Amino acid sequence: MNKILTSLNTFALILLFLSFVFSVFSITTLKVDETQSIKVNFYELIEIAEQPKRLSGTKPKESIQEADLNKVEENSEVKKSLDFEKYKLNKPDIKRELSKIKLSKEREVILKISAIIQDKISSVWIKPNSLSKVLAAKVLINLAPSGEVINFEMVEPSNDKVFDESVLIAINKISFFEEVLGLDRKLFESNFRNFKLVFKSSGEIE
Secondary structure, eight states: OHHHHHHHHHHHHHHHHHHHHHHHHHSOOOOOOTTOOOOOOOHHHHHHHHHHHHHHTHHHHHHHHHHHHHHHHHHHHHHHHHHHHHHOOOHHHHHHHHHHHHHHHHHHHHHHHHHHHHHHHHHHOOOOSOOOSOOEEEEEEEEOTTSBEEEEEEEEOOSOHHHHHHHHHHHHTOOBOGGGTTOOHHHHHHHTSEEEEEEETTSOBO
């Protein structure tokens, strides 16, 4: 019986020894060449390194936005200033523009009254029919502020006696021009106190 147990123990020790030997030789050795590169994943390292930067970058971002806002406000102010300068008129410019408007209105009044006077004289002027050439006669007329015809004279005759007499007769028929009543005195003195009319053989009066 003792021999059998001894044999079993010996067999078990042999098996244990063999399993140990096989396990040692089955382990693969890691061979690393001196020139072989080892791949390392740095992605996590980069993410970890960038996280503090992102946290610290929050404040400058706000300051950048404030700077942009200030820049926009400055540009807006500059634009407003330029627009103001564009449409701003100084006092001489305003006076000049008002003067132009005044002269324009005065000219309109003068042309209107002159046209009425010419039409009124033309309506009573009997032009000679037998005229063989183009004629023109200039007459100077003097008016009072009340519109009354004080005097008139032929300053540039046409050298045609019949034509010149027809012109003087037409003016003599009118003793009053009510159109100048209520006219500004300065405007009257400069335009209707003494004015000239040109009578043409075509029937036109200028």
